Each structure stands twice: as structure tokens, then as C-alpha cells.
Amino acid sequence: MARVVLENVSKFFGSVQAVKSINLEIKDKEFMVFVGPSGCGKTTTLRMIAGLEEVSDGRIFINEKQINDVPPKDRNIAMVFQSYALYPHMNVYDNMAFGLKLRGKKKKEIDERVAHAGEILELTELLDRLPKQLSGGQRQRVALGRAIVRDPAVFLMDEPLSNLDAKLRVQMRAQLQKIHKTLQTTVVYVTHDQVEAMTLGSRIAVILNGELQQVDAPLVVYEKPINRFVAGFIGSPPMNFIKGELHRTNGTYSFESEGFKLDIPEDLNQYLASYQDKEVVFGIRPEDIWDVPSSAWIDKRCVLDAKVEFRELMGSETNLYVKAGSNSLIVRVNSLNDAAAGSKFTIVINLRKIHLFDPATQKAII
């Protein structure tokens, strides 16, 4: 059982504020992912929860108990880092058992805990091996095992998969989900990789410049980003943004930019009144722009003329880089679409999936 609460938590390194008054509740058994660009304060926040970094301002609680002054070893947490730092001269069993031995646990209990962790991590056959006799993925599993044997209330993980190649990372992501399901323990996981955040998190906390931007379930962050930064950071290829103006004719609002005009569904009118005749930023994800054949079922749509600049084959899908007027857009279509570079191309915008942002505050309007 562990609920972690951050209350107005800040961190200063000299005059630099790396973490800015973060308020966040991490629920019991939750898999919370901190995601954001390099240097945004993810590791620093995690290290404050671990007790490896002093909190400059604010309070951290684990299960209602304020832990600002509790030493790391008494916080009942285990941390897993990017570099697995195994003891090279110890076999897998001893690497996992080491921390327990230091804590004076009995041989029988150590055996049981290592066997249990070995089973969860599929390391049972490898307990006698030295780290140099293991693959990268196996080594990272041993590092996880060292944390699991301690049976902590909270796992803190700082980019634990970054050293693995792409294929192994995908495998380990699936394994981490399984482990979390088995152990039912609170996890706080740091990554700069938005795909990792989306696939692993029960909720994700998006951080920019030390400030928490949005905390929500992955799909909510994806579909309802709170501001332009979150909209652009989550999703690949990123959301398309177009600068333009909002106008109103006969009760219908339309977004207009050079060579690009679309009417906005009237059920959204309630959000738009204060933006009439003002500048706004329009946003649409590449998969929400369609080619004509695949758009048959969209009930609310807008058709525009564009021109293909180049194609990027991804496999079953292709990213088309198109131009509509002076605006560049990325469109994700089925690879069967053979629109060639230089050809005219009609795009269909799914009006159910449009976003508008306030250019001054960067906040989402719809």
C-alpha cells in the first residue's frame, strides 16, 4: 500500500529552479509516468521522492506521512536506474541477494525472495551466471530483481530501458506491465520517450521546464491535450499546427489561413465567442487527416485541396507531407494510397478531431 503525494514541491540548484511547485497525487498501485524533454526536471523530482535530493520547498508524503526528513533507506522504496550497475564478480543470485544480506535477512528468507523475483522475471535458469554472461535485457531484469526482492512500497524507475535496443525495449515494456500487474505496487517511472509513457502509464504526468503541464490517462492526454506543448510532445509524427484567424459568418465559425478554410462544427460555438476575429492556432493529428477513399464514414468533415511534397513509407502506413496553400501538413494514410510527389491530393479533415489553441497563452480552446 502506498500513495505518494507531492505538495508544492520545488527544487533549486543555486539560483536555478529545476522543479517548480509541483502538486501531484500518485495513487496506490498506480503506474505513474513522468514524461517530458531532457532537462525538464523528471529525474530531480524522482530523486526527491527517493530522498537522494533534498526538497527545497514543499512537502512529500508517502501514505499520509511527511517524508521530507526521512532518510532514503527508511522510505520503503526501491530505485532502478538506466545503468544497471551490477556487481561484475557476483552471479545473478548474489546480485539480487546482496541488499537483503546487508539488511541482515535470514538465508531462508533471502532464498525465497530471490526465487520469487527470479520467477517473475524469468531469471530462474540464470541465477548462477555472471553479469558478463548475460544479454543487456537480462542484466536489466537482474537490476529490476534487486528492487523486487526488497518488496518495497514504491518502485522508482529512471529511464530503465534507455540502454536497450529498440526491439528489447518493446519486450521489456510488455514485461514491466506484467510485473506491475503481478506485484500490484505503486510505480513512478521516468522517461523522455512519449511512446513508452503512452504504453506503460496508468496516468502520465507531462512536465516542461520543471512545471507540471497535465496529468491524465494516456488517451486523455492524447485526445484532449491541455496546451500546445502537450499536443505537440505526445504523438508521432506530431500534431500539425497552422496559424490563422477565427471568423464568424451567419452563426458559423470558421478557421482561416492562407489556402486553408474550414467551418467549425456548431456544437463547439460556445467555446469560441471570445476568439472571433482573433488569431488562433489550429491543430490536427496526421491520422485525423484522411484521403478521400478512407474518409467515407466520417460524418463531420471538411475537404481541402493540397499537393503532395514527398512520401515517407512506414510499412502499412505512409506519411504524406503535403501543402495546403502555404501550410505544410503531415497526413498519415494507408500505404495502398499511391499519390506521388508533385501530384494534387484532396485531403479530408475529420472535424470531430480538431484542436484550437490560444497563441498568447498556448492553452487549448477546444
Ligand SMILES: Nc1ncnc2c1ncn2[C@@H]1O[C@H](COP(=O)(O)OP(=O)(O)O)[C@@H](O)[C@H]1O
Ligand atoms: N546536481 C545538479 N546541480 C545543478 N543543476 C542540476 C543538478 N541536477 C540537475 N540539474 C539541472 O536541473 C534541471 C533538471 O534536470 P533533471 O531533473 O536531470 O532533468 P531530466 O531528468 O528531466 O532530464 C536541468 O536543467 C539540470 O541541468
Ligand SMILES: [Mg+2]
Ligand atoms: Mg533524467
